Amino acid sequence: KNEVEQSPQNLTAQEGEFITINCSYSVGISALHWLQQHPGGGIVSLFMLSSGKKKHGRLIATINIQEKHSSLHITASHPRDSAVYICAVRYRSYGGSQGNLIFGKGTKLSVKP
Amino acid sequence: DTAVSQTPKYLVTQMGNDKSIKCEQNLGHDTMYWYKQDSKKFLKIMFSYNNKELIINETVPNRFSPKSPDKAHLNLHINSLELGDSAVYFCASSQSLRGQTHSGANVLTFGAGSRLTVL
Numbered sequence A: 001k002n003e004v005e006q007s008p009q010n011l012t013a014q015e016g017e018f019i020t021i022n023c024s025y026s027v028g029i030s031a032l033h034w035l036q037q038h039p040g041g042g043i044v045s046l047f048m049l050s051s052g053k054k055k056h057g058r059l060i061a062t063i064n065i066q067e068k069h070s071s072l073h074i075t076a077s078h079p080r081d082s083a084v085y086i087c088a089v090r091y092r093s094y095g096g097s098q099g100n101l102i103f104g105k106g107t108k109l110s111v112k113p
Numbered sequence B: 001d002t003a004v005s006q007t008p009k010y011l012v013t014q015m016g017n018d019k020s021i022k023c024e025q026n027l028g029h030d031t032m033y034w035y036k037q038d039s040k041k042f043l044k045i046m047f048s049y050n051n052k053e054l055i056i057n058e059t060v061p062n063r064f065s066p067k068s069p070d071k072a073h074l075n076l077h078i079n080s081l082e083l084g085d086s087a088v089y090f091c092a093s094s095q096s097l098r099g100q101t102h103s104g105a106n107v108l109t110f111g112a113g114s115r116l117t118v119l
Helices: none
Strands: A004-007 A010-014 A019-025 A029-037 A043-049 A052-056 A059-064 A069-074 A083-091 A101-103 A107-112 B004-007 B010-013 B019-025 B031-037 B043-050 B053-057 B064-070 B073-078 B087-094 B114-118
Touching: A004 A083, A010 A019, A019 A029, A019 A083, A019 A107, A029 A069, A043 A052, A043 A059, A043 A069, A069 A083, A101 B043, B004 B087, B010 B019, B019 B031, B019 B087, B019 B114, B031 B073, B043 B064, B043 B073, B053 B064, B073 B087
Parallel strands: A010 A107, B010 B114
Antiparallel strands: A004 A019, A019 A069, A029 A043, A029 A083, A052 A059, A059 A069, A083 A101, A083 A107, B004 B019, B019 B073, B031 B043, B031 B087, B043 B053, B064 B073, B087 B114
């Protein structure tokens, strides 16, 4: 069982719709990342958060540490938002070294004009 | 001006060959990573280096040997290539929390990926 679960796997929306992508994880983490992979393959880091909420333009990421859950929201979606959105968590590590990132399987978003 | 650059972008080779993928970052980060993205688009960590020192080595065949000559470079050498090695390999870098000087610490910056096809 993958330790990071994303939902939905696929999402089709009309331009202008409000989008929510969810990510759940299983144990304590030190950080959670949201990544965007463009149709061309390039990966961009959107957010890194360990608590609360972050906003950048039309993108909002929230995390609830108690519920082990994070959401990525896109307001006023646009066809150029079409991409795969990947959640990744860094579990708390031991011995002082950095924990490695565990990735979700991604959510493929298509926004239709 | 690319922050994390990988070469080559595409690599097609025969089974049994040895090949290398190079990665360089000009962000001043102290940690670099290699990730493998399989045909199902699932990303998985392979290696992580912090200040030229190996800190993560996931269950990767020892045909894969990372080399970090300095903290700006992390190269991946693969011996005796197999069909199952076909994938996109992403290099990334970040600044570790220990070296944190700004709120962007530990944010990953990815290279464009290197698509390896083994025939």
